[in-house]
Amino acid sequence: xxxxxxxxxxxxxxxxxxxxxxxxxxxxxxxxxxxxxxxxxxxxxxxxxxxxxxxxxxxxxxxxxxxxxxxxxxxxxxxxxxxxxxxxxxxxxxxxxxxxxxxxxxxxxxxxxxxxxxxxxxxxxxxxxxxxxxxxxxxxxxxxxxxxxxxxxxxxxxxxxxxxxxxxxxxxxxxxxxxxxxxxxxxxxxxxxxxxxxxxxxxxxxxxxxxxxxxxxxxxxxxxxxxxxxxxxxxxxxxxxxxxxxxxxxxxxxxxxxxxxxxxxxxxxxxxxxxxxxxxxxxxxxxxxxxxxxxxxxxxxxxxxx
Amino acid sequence: xxxxxxxxxxxxxxxxxxxxxxxxxxxxxxxxxxxxxxxxxxxxxxxxxxxxxxxxxxxxxxxxxxxxxxxxxxxxxxxxxxxxxxxxxxxxxxxxxxxxxxxxxxxxxxxxxxxxxxxxxxxxxxxxxxxxxxxxxxxxxxxxxxxxxxxxxxxxxxxxxxxxxxxxxxxxxxxxxxxxxxxxxxxxxxxxxxxxxxxxxxxxxxxxxxxxxxxxxxxxxxxxxxxxxxxxxxxxxxxxxxxxxxxxxxxxxxxxxxxxxxxxxxxxxxxxxxxxxxxxxxxxxxxxxxxxxxxxxxxxxxxxxxx
Numbered sequence: 216x217x218x219x220x221x222x223x224x225x226x227x228x229x230x231x232x233x234x235x236x237x238x239x240x241x242x243x244x245x246x247x248x249x250x251x252x253x254x255x256x257x258x259x260x261x262x263x264x265x266x267x268x269x270x271x272x273x274x275x276x277x278x279x280x281x282x283x284x285x286x287x288x289x290x291x292x293x294x295x296x297x298x299x300x301x302x303x304x305x306x307x308x309x310x311x312x313x314x315x316x317x318x319x320x321x322x323x324x325x326x327x328x329x330x331x332x333x334x335x336x337x338x339x340x341x342x343x344x345x346x347x348x349x350x351x352x353x354x355x356x357x358x359x360x361x362x363x364x365x366x367x368x369x370x371x372x373x374x375x376x377x378x379x380x381x382x383x384x385x386x387x388x389x390x391x392x393x394x395x396x397x398x399x400x401x402x403x404x405x406x407x408x409x410x411x412x413x414x415x416x417x418x419x420x421x422x423x424x425x426x427x428x429x430x431x432x433x434x435x436x437x438x439x440x441x442x443x444x445x446x447x448x449x450x451x452x453x454x455x456x457x458x459x460x461x462x463x464x465x466x467x468x469x470x471x472x473x474x475x476x477x478x479x480x481x482x483x484x485x486x487x488x489x490x491x492x493x494x495x496x497x498x499x500x501x502x503x504x505x506x507x508x509x510x511x512x513x514x515x516x517x518x519x520x521x
Numbered sequence: 522x523x524x525x526x527x528x529x530x531x532x533x534x535x536x537x538x539x540x541x542x543x544x545x546x547x548x549x550x551x552x553x554x555x556x557x558x559x560x561x562x563x564x565x566x567x568x569x570x571x572x573x574x575x576x577x578x579x580x581x582x583x584x585x586x587x588x589x590x591x592x593x594x595x596x597x598x599x600x601x602x603x604x605x606x607x608x609x610x611x612x613x614x615x616x617x618x619x620x621x622x623x624x625x626x627x628x629x630x631x632x633x634x635x636x637x638x639x640x641x642x643x644x645x646x647x648x649x650x651x652x653x654x655x656x657x658x659x660x661x662x663x664x665x666x667x668x669x670x671x672x673x674x675x676x677x678x679x680x681x682x683x684x685x686x687x688x689x690x691x692x693x694x695x696x697x698x699x700x701x702x703x704x705x706x707x708x709x710x711x712x713x714x715x716x717x718x719x720x721x722x723x724x725x726x727x728x729x730x731x732x733x734x735x736x737x738x739x740x741x742x743x744x745x746x747x748x749x750x751x752x753x754x755x756x757x758x759x760x761x762x763x764x765x766x767x768x769x770x771x772x773x774x775x776x777x778x779x780x781x782x783x784x785x786x787x788x789x790x791x792x793x794x795x796x797x798x799x800x801x802x803x804x805x806x807x808x809x810x811x812x813x814x815x816x817x818x819x820x821x822x823x824x825x826x827x828x
Contacts, residue, residue: 269605269606292606292607293608301602302599302602302603303598304600304603305531305535305595305600307534307535307538307539308535312534316527316531320524320527320607320609
């Protein structure tokens with residue numbers, strides 16, 4: 216196997232008394248899209264910002280493009296491109312000026328005109344940053360991450376706060392980069408995003424990697440069971456639902472019951488019979504094919520959404 | 522182009538697009554100029570020449586105000602973070618602020634001089650070289666002061682409060698508004714600890730009394746300003762923060778006290794020698810004397826004054 220372009224071993228980061236990252240390890244191969252999936256506050260951003268050389272680590276070892284982000288941060292910054300979270304540009308900076316300004320900082324440069332075209336910002340070339348919509352700002356952020364034709368790209372929550380239409384535009388852009396064999400490390404708390412874009416995903420919770428693998432691997436690891444989510448008129452004990460036919464696992468989550476089943480039709484029939492016998496009623500029922508959300512629920516007992 | 526050069530160009534462009542800049546760096550200084558020249562000096566060429574030093578000093582010192590605010594805003598909005606993932610250094614960022622400020626301040630000063638020449642008929646501007654050096658170093662050192670203010674304050678509100686606290690003594694105790702010679706002795710003594718006092722007095726010395734750049738007093742002022750600028754710049758690089766949420770440690774705030782050292786020492790010495798106070802007095806007296814604005818026989822040995 217080729218040498219990994221990013222290596223993270225036992226990474227630890229604290230802010231005062233709060234341990235944000237507690238022993239994270241993973242490696243990323245060249246040309247891979249690697250996702251850190253987890254809820255807000257799981258330590259994804261801290262991890263990525265340490266890799267970018269923006270923050271110092273408190274323990275463990277990291278290497279990016281064979282460089283130490285702390286001691287060789289200047290050299291590293293020439294090799295990476297990043298779209299950060301909670302960042303901005305001066306209001307009165309024009310789109311083209313921003314691209315030219317940032318590309319001037321690098322030894323290796325890509326043509327800003329070409330980036331402008333590629334990210335659909337040609338019409339906005341002379342617009343002030345403050346005049347851009349959320350989606351345009353994000354496209355500019357991605358374009359700016361590419362000005363130095365970087366070896367590794369970091370996208371921190373690239374679609375957070377964007378509407379679904381714009382989000383799909385961003386997916387298309389990232390998929391195109393993926394076809395070009397760019398190495399991308401991205402963080403997200405959207406299941407769909409991780410499944411669609413990432414070659415491999417590390418599921419992160421409370422500063423730890425709780426599962427790591429390709430989306431397919433992770434889903435089969437959780438048994439490939441279908442999720443049946445029900446709301447009931449009266450509370451039910453978990454134990455009773457676990458005994459239904461075909462059920463692998465059942466638990467209560469925020470007032471609903473999440474049942475993982477290998478034989479959904481059988482389980483549903485059995486469930487209805489059981490509820491009738493108990494004098495209980497179904498309020499709602501949802502069926503979802505296995506997703507990374509189920510892996511997350513299984514590993515942490517919680518949902519991924521905020 | 523180097524990072525420093527492209528950043529400087531960006532800062533100049535952004536400042537010119539900012540309406541606040543127009544107010545603070547153009548309208549306000551010109552307002553002061555006409556107030557001083559038209560009302561205080563009653564439009565007399567000698568009076569205008571006498572007051573040109575203080576009014577230019579005000580323009581130059583105003584630098585620190587906008588610079589600290591701009592930098593804190595950049596940090597608060599997460600703009601600095603974006604630069605942090607690029608190969609830009611803190612030094613590039615700060616040095617470009619200082620140079621951009623200088624480039625933007627000089628035209629305002631030049632226009633003030635042109636106003637004095639063509640509206641108020643001032644024909645003699647004393648020693649241009651001394652004045653230029655004082656203006657340039659003054660603009661750079663007060664810009665560095667702004668950078669230090671930005672580095673020790675965490676929020677925009679804090680920055681504005683500190684700016685006010687610095688600005689008021691700078692303009693009222695230095696001779697920039699009320700001539701040093703007219704201030705009570707206690708206030709004069711306090712003023713001797715302020716960089717502004719030397720900038721005001723020596724600019725006046727250069728323009729009104731044609732002090733040469735190599736004269737002792739101009740050299741002392743230039744030397745102290747350079748030393749002070751280097752200290753404040755060095756410290757603002759050390760304390761520079763890219764992240765909005767990173768706060769300044771308490772003990773770092775104490776370090777900032779170190780930047781006061783050059784003018785603390787100069788102030789102690791000046792309080793003993795009364796050199797600057799006597800000169801301010803003498804300049805004022807020569808303004809009122811029947812023989813207009815003749816340099817004194819020897820500014821190093823001023824007439825005896827009550828101490």
